Amino acid sequence: MKKWITILIVFVVILVGVFVKVYITAREPLKAAEKKAVAIAEKKASLAKVTSFHLYHGLETVDVIEGTNKKGENIVIWIPEKTKQVIVKSAKSGLSKADAIKKLLQEKNPKKIVSVRLGMEKNIPFWEIYYLSDNNLINYYYVHFQTGEWLKKIENL
Template identity: 30%
Template sequence: MKKIVWIISSVVALVLLIGIISFSWIYQIAMGQKEQGHEAAIERAKEQAKIVQVEQVETFVGKEKQFIVEGKNKQNETTYVWVPASKKEKVIAKKAKEGITSNQAVQAVQKENTVSKVKDVKLAREGDVLLWEVTYLNENNQYSFSYVDFTTGRVEKNLTP
């Protein structure tokens, strides 16, 4: 009887170990894909937008994949650089003061929609339109997205999948 318990325990432990290793491997692959392209985007931002210090890099996938590099220029001004994954598309750079803040984007969304909880706010781009993507839970606890024009502060699009 003790032998059967030992065998079952060993099999369960082995299955658990394999599960943990598999999850870790899949997670590493997924995170590697998310960050793939960040170094090249930083180089393009430094070269084309004269960024001297990089604060962070985010990946946005909409109609086309974009990397948004936040950094400082020589005058120590916060600058956002939208770097398309495709080298054929143009890089767009704007000083933070040329557009609205993330808080102003959230306020614009709250004026138009019932927002029960804001989940995330990040920069985005569709074509040449620079945006803030506001992710939130609506009154029905559904994930919703609103896109706010970075320059004008106008809500461009609301989506509830």
């Protein structure tokens, strides 16, 4: 009986080790992209501290960095993967996440807001709001970062 318990424990430890290795390996490209984007942002946008990083996958992949510059101001940086053209905006020059959600709620009645994140397409920065409707259909609502205007909707997927 002790032999089976030992074999089971060894099997579980090996299985956990494999899952950890797969997870770490899967995250390596994201970490590499972040490191590269932060280096560009530090050089071209005076980025001093990173508070958030994510990739936006739309018409093209865009690195999005939120942080502070050397003056201590909150900034948002978009770096399209193909052109590497750095676009920097002061966070207070655009809508906040809460303001983007308010804009959605003025027009729609979502059952659940799944995520709200910054993105960019055709050099237009925006908030992408991913939400579920009453019948659990997937919807996307795009709000211009600076003007708060609705840009596009993708509904009932």
